[in-house]
Amino acid sequence: MSSRTQLRASTVALVLLLGCSGSDLTLPESNEPDALTVLSGDGQEADAGALLREPLTVRVVDASSRPVAGAEVAFSFLGELPGAGLDPASVLTDADGRAAAIVRLGEVVGEQVIVAQVTSSLAPELRARFSATALAPDDRGGGKKDDKHDENSSPHGGSDDGHGEEDD
Numbered sequence: 132m133s134s135r136t137q138l139r140a141s142t143v144a145l146v147l148l149l150g151c152s153g154s155d156l157t158l159p160e161s162n163e164p165d166a167l168t169v170l171s172g173d174g175q176e177a178d179a180g181a182l183l184r185e186p187l188t189v190r191v192v193d194a195s196s197r198p199v200a201g202a203e204v205a206f207s208f209l210g211e212l213p214g215a216g217l218d219p220a221s222v223l224t225d226a227d228g229r230a231a232a233i234v235r236l237g238e239v240v241g242e243q244v245i246v247a248q249v250t251s252s253l254a255p256e257l258r259a260r261f262s263a264t265a266l267a268p269d270d271r272g273g274g275k276k277d278d279k280h281d282e283n284s285s286p287h288g289g290s291d292d293g294h295g296e297e298d299d
């Protein structure tokens with residue numbers, strides 16, 4: 132084979148090799164968590180010790196903003212809050228990359244902070260912060276209304292004078 136033929140064969144092989152390494156080549160992608168964002172549930176208020184109306188929900192995505200299924204997300208309160216609870220405290224993301232927890236506020240009145248964190252050793256810095264406010268019953272208009280009777284009548288037929296005493 133002449134050197135000219137060898138040169139042509141090498142050029143053709145190089146063109147084919149470069150053609151295969153273009154954008155048509157599909158490689159497996161890592162579906163590793165890259166971002167954690169709050170979807171819903173931030174900024175809620177409820178009586179101290181009560182459940183929040185809406186679960187706290189986050190979304191985990193990869194570097195291409197695609198949802199990451201199966202990523203473990205842990206929810207926790209900052210600090211010790213008697214009576215506080217999370218259900219579940221740790222959960223795997225669904226097919227849409229979502230994870231959610233139901234929150235029972237602690238018995239301490241004021242701001243309560245909940246953190247969601249991807250627990251993967253590859254992404255321990257992925258955190259999202261929620262804030263909820265625990266209210267004293269008096270902060271919601273004088274306490275809870277008794278659903279069994281009108282607030283101006285007593286269960287005994289007398290009227291309520293607004294001071295917790297009844298007229299009989």
